[in-house]
Amino acid sequence: MKKALITCLASCMFLWSFSQDAGQRQKLFNLDGGLAIKGYDPVAYFSTNKAVKGDKQWALSDQGVTYYFSSAANREEFRKNPARYEPQYGGWCAYAMGKEGSKVDVDPGTFKIVNGKLFLFYNQFFNNTLKSWNKDEENLHRSADANWQKLIH
Numbered sequence: 001m002k003k004a005l006i007t008c009l010a011s012c013m014f015l016w017s018f019s020q021d022a023g024q025r026q027k028l029f030n031l032d033g034g035l036a037i038k039g040y041d042p043v044a045y046f047s048t049n050k051a052v053k054g055d056k057q058w059a060l061s062d063q064g065v066t067y068y069f070s071s072a073a074n075r076e077e078f079r080k081n082p083a084r085y086e087p088q089y090g091g092w093c094a095y096a097m098g099k100e101g102s103k104v105d106v107d108p109g110t111f112k113i114v115n116g117k118l119f120l121f122y123n124q125f126f127n128n129t130l131k132s133w134n135k136d137e138e139n140l141h142r143s144a145d146a147n148w149q150k151l152i153h
Helices: 001-028 041-046 072-080 094-099 129-135 137-152
Strands: 056-061 066-067 107-114 117-121
Touching: 001 066, 041 056, 041 066, 041 107, 056 072, 066 072, 094 117, 094 129, 094 137, 107 129, 117 129, 129 137
Parallel strands: none
Antiparallel strands: 056 066, 107 117
16 A cells, blocks of 8 residues: 555656646747647758648647647657757747847748757848848857756756
8 A cells, every 4th residue: 555655646746747847848938829830840840941831630749838740740750759850949039049038939931950950030020030140150059058048947
C-alpha cells in the first residue's frame, strides 16, 4: 500500500510539473488561442523553404502549444523532433527580441532559417524587420539569445 501511494504521489508530481511547464510555454509563446505560427506549418519552412498554411485536420499539440501542418507526413516529422522545427524565441519577432528583448508579433511569411533554426519577423506598415536583422545578424542573434534566456528563467 505504501509503495502504491508513493508511486501515485510521484505520478501526480510529474503531471503537475508537466502542466506547469505547458502553462509557462503558453505564456511565453506567441499564440493565438493556443495556436502557434498563426496556423502555418513549421516543417514546411524547412522542407519547401516557404511559409505554408497548415490545416486543422493535421493539428498536433506539444506541451500546450498547438501546431497545424499541411500534411500528415509533416505532422509525423514534427512529432519525431519538435525542438528542431519550433520557431526561435517562442515565435516572436527575432529582431525585436535582439534589439529590445521585447515580444513583438510576426508575419509568418517573413522568416529566415539560420543553422537549422527558424526565425520569424515582423513585416507590416513598411517595416520589414528581416531587413534590419540582416544588417547586424550576428550581434542581434547573440542579443536575442541572451534576452530570451532572461525571459524564460
